[in-house]
Amino acid sequence: MELRQLEYFVAVAEEASFTRAxxxxxxxxxxxxxxxxRLERELGHDLLDRSGRGVTLTDVGAAVLPLARVALQSVESARRTVEEMAGLVRGVVRVGMVVSCGIMDLPELLSAFHxxxxxxxxxxxxxxxxxxxxxxxxxxxxxxxIGYAGSAPDGLSVRVLADEPLVAAVAPEDPWYGRESVSLDELLERGLISxxxxxxLRGALDAACGSRRPRIAFEASAPPMVITLAQRGLGPAILALSMTDGLHAVxxxxxxxxxxxxxxxxxxxxxxxxxxALIRVAENQVTAKP
Incomplete structure (x- = not known):
């Protein structure tokens, strides 16, 4: 049994396709x-069912899959341990970010790390x-x-960059323009942009509403479009206070x-x-900012 066989098996199982794997x-x-x-012959059982249009796990394959993952993770852990002991920092670091995030200059961070x-x-x-x-x-x-409401998600350590109130951002022609505040009950009577x-942001709104459901009239995948829809007078936009460009924040x-x-x-x-190392660079960058 070879590690690459386990790697290929896990890839096919997760992708449900030999081509994508x-x-x-x-x-x-x-x-x-x-x-x-070759792996199936060595084990004496089929791990994958190839009879349909897609690729699925057999019962034996489903039992072997978590063990294969553990084996691969153990090898990766051993490799990382050796690298640490040798003082090496190399390999791959995988980064994610929320869409249209402007709070932190991620290109600057990644450039400094590189x-x-x-x-x-x-x-x-x-x-x-x-x-x-x-x-x-x-x-x-x-x-x-990441963006989130309340405490940090279970299983994660988080360095908070911003903690802002949600507001209803409106254009001048909106009936709420000029108001300082609205209650959540009033908010739930309007069609919202979110x-x-x-x-x-949506998680924070839903958490505040509890068992009640806000009426979302317009839904956009990124804040700039939410802002544009509100600027066109289509209703209150649910945004963080710092995002209300050209709108009145209520x-x-x-x-x-x-x-x-x-x-x-x-x-x-x-x-x-x-x-x-990337985490250290990120924390240093945040600490250095006024």
């Missing part, structure tokens, strides 16, 4: 198929906070900028929801030396 491991598809066949650690490969993805949190917890990401579920009361933005990483390792 081959692209993921950068090996021709026949090579992936051949290695998994200058210090040119041998480390850096990858970056944008997604909603819920997806980033899930990716952090399952090890697909090492570090991410980011989608899974974002930190405080929400009874209760007063707030949203936090911060960079996060798994509380429990293992963290690669590269990931820990």
């Amino acid at each position: 081959a692209e993921r491991v950068h090996v021709a598809q026949p090579g992936v198929s051949a290695q998994i066949r 200058s210090s650690h040119p041998d480390v490969e850096i990858t970056l993805v944008e997604a909603n906070s819920d997806a980033l949190i899930e990716s952090l917890l399952d090890g697909q990401l090492d570090f991410a900028l 980011l989608p579920p899974g974002t930190g 405080r929400i009361t009874d209760p007063s929801p707030s949203s936090r933005l911060g960079f996060a990483w798994r509380s429990e390792g293992p963290h690669s030396p590269a990931a820990r």
Whole structure:
């Protein structure tokens, strides 16, 4: 049994496709198929069901999959331990960020990190906070900028960059223009403009509403479009106070929801030396800012 066979098996199981798995491991598809066949012959059982249009796990394959993941993770942990003992910082660090985040200059951070650690490969993805949190917890990401409401998500350490109240941002023609505050009950009577579920701002709004559901008239995937829709007089936009460019911010009361933005990483390792180095660079950058 070879490690690459386990790696190919895990890739096919997770991708449900030999083609996508081959692209993921950068090996021709026949090579992936051949290695998994050798693994199945050695184990004496089929791990994958190839009879349908897609690829699915057999009962034996489903039992072997978590063990294969553990074996691969153990080898990676051993490799990282050796690198640490040798004082090496290299490999890959995987970074995520919420869409249209302007609080932290991530390109500046990544540039500073690259200058210090040119041998480390850096990858970056944008997604909603819920997806980033899930990716952090399952090890697909090492570090991410996330938005959230309340306390830090379970299993993550978070360095808070901003903690802001949510407001109803309105254009001059809106009936709430000029008001200082509105109650949550009043807010629930209006059709609102909001980011989608899974974002930190929407999570803060939903948490404040509790069992009641806000009426979302317009939903946009990024704050600039939410702002534009509100500027066109289409209703109150639910935004953090710092986002209300060109709009009048009306405080929400009874209760007063707030949203936090911060960079996060798994509380429990293992963290690669590269990931820990990136976290140190990020914390130094934040501490240095006024």
